[in-house]
Amino acid sequence: MAAAIVERSATRDEARQAAQAYLNSRITNGTTTGARKPFTVPEINIAPSFSPSLSDRKAVAAQIRDACTTSGFFHITGHGISEDTRQAILTEARRFFKTLPQERKEALHVKHSNYFRGWEPAEYTYVNPDDWNAEQQAPETKEGFNWGYEEGLDPSGGDGLYRELDGEKVNGNVWPSESDLPGFYGVVKEYYGQVLSLARHLFRLFALSLGLPEDEFDEMITHPGGIARLLYYPASNDPQPLDPNHKDKEIGLGAHSDYECFTILLCSSAPGLEILSPDNVWVPAPAVQGSFIINVADFLMRWTNGVYKSTVHRVVNRTREDRYSIPFFFSINYDQMVEWTIRRSILRYELVSMY
Ligand SMILES: O=C(O)CCC(=O)C(=O)O
Numbered sequence: 153m154a155a156a157i158v159e160r161s162a163t164r165d166e167a168r169q170a171a172q173a174y175l176n177s178r179i180t181n182g183t184t185t186g187a188r189k190p191f192t193v194p195e196i197n198i199a200p201s202f203s204p205s206l207s208d209r210k211a212v213a214a215q216i217r218d219a220c221t222t223s224g225f226f227h228i229t230g231h232g233i234s235e236d237t238r239q240a241i242l243t244e245a246r247r248f249f250k251t252l253p254q255e256r257k258e259a260l261h262v263k264h265s266n267y268f269r270g271w272e273p274a275e276y277t278y279v280n281p282d283d284w285n286a287e288q289q290a291p292e293t294k295e296g297f298n299w300g301y302e303e304g305l306d307p308s309g310g311d312g313l314y315r316e317l318d319g320e321k322v323n324g325n326v327w328p329s330e331s332d333l334p335g336f337y338g339v340v341k342e343y344y345g346q347v348l349s350l351a352r353h354l355f356r357l358f359a360l361s362l363g364l365p366e367d368e369f370d371e372m373i374t375h376p377g378g379i380a381r382l383l384y385y386p387a388s389n390d391p392q393p394l395d396p397n398h399k400d401k402e403i404g405l406g407a408h409s410d411y412e413c414f415t416i417l418l419c420s421s422a423p424g425l426e427i428l429s430p431d432n433v434w435v436p437a438p439a440v441q442g443s444f445i446i447n448v449a450d451f452l453m454r455w456t457n458g459v460y461k462s463t464v465h466r467v468v469n470r471t472r473e474d475r476y477s478i479p480f481f482f483s484i485n486y487d488q489m490v491e492w493t494i495r496r497s498i499l500r501y502e503l504v505s506m507y
Pocket residue numbers: 381383405410417419424425465466467476477478479
């Protein structure tokens with residue numbers, strides 16, 4: 153995990169270089185080690201995980217475990233979130249990027265936020281500086297809008313203890329006004345609430361998948377980290393086929409791994425997500441109708457001692473259609489101490505490795 157390398161670095165520049173070197177090493181060496189099973193993005197119907205029968209829930213958990221130990225990515229169906237709710241947030245994403253006047257976006261610019269919340273113009277950020285090589289100099293094409301957990305968005309109401317990563321008790325979210333985008337906050341709240349509940353449910357399945365008690369993580373996600381983003385990848389003017397040498401001219405979002413526990417991703421119909429296989433091939437992972445894509449992130453990879461894979465991925469919109477996506481990055485409570493639980497989980501993982 154990059155954080156370990158970063159901690160030993162004396163300056164911010166060194167830290168940045170170390171993080172880049174770490175990402176490069178993962179891109180060069182492949183993202184997984186010891187994967188014995190084929191690298192696929194399986195489709196898992198999680199409907200039986202809502203059953204009162206523990207063996208039904210364990211059967212879903214076993215499929216999750218298989219996916220997490222190989223590609224680290226899977227699609228879920230049978231999740232219980234309606235197509236109306238999913239389409240409604242994609243519509244709001246379109247409204248935000250396509251109809252909000254530029255000066256209103258500027259007022260929400262992430263540069264005004266201590267927590268990187270708000271509007272993120274395409275050229276303002278890039279996750280993999282090596283995409284910007286001397287010949288290309290093309291910024292990432294994505295444009296974003298970021299927000300995080302707030303009690304008002306949590307169907308459980310939270311526990312009043314939410315803290316941002318710096319320990320501050322207020323949430324740092326910024327929103328377009330109701331007069332600028334009527335109904336926007338309401339749709340976001342509905343979607344975020346449902347996805348947060350799904351994340352808590354999935355975390356119980358992750359616990360089962362590791363051979364842990366189902367409620368192992370429950371007390372760690374009472375006021376969880378939950379950054380979400382609306383992302384917009386404009387249609388390509390010059391669509392190119394997938395280039396095996398990675399020299400794509402237009403990168404939507406550069407190569408990276410996510411860094412929380414896991415991500416729940418909703419995508420519009422245009423494909424674009426690509427996953428780096430252990431033999432260094434970008435594998436397209438188009439959306440499956442009605443599904444979410446789930447991927448393991450760095451924190452869970454570290455926590456499971458590398459057994460669950462946080463796989464490098466990127467986005468390139470190779471179509472003439474605009475693409476929208478909404479990732480939700482789920483973390484345990486930011487003030488949760490994990491040291492002892494890591495040992496306990498890994499110990500149990502080893503004890504139940506025949507699970
Ligand atoms: O847009 C996508 O499909 C993926 C987005 C992503 O990987 C991210 O925001 O971390």
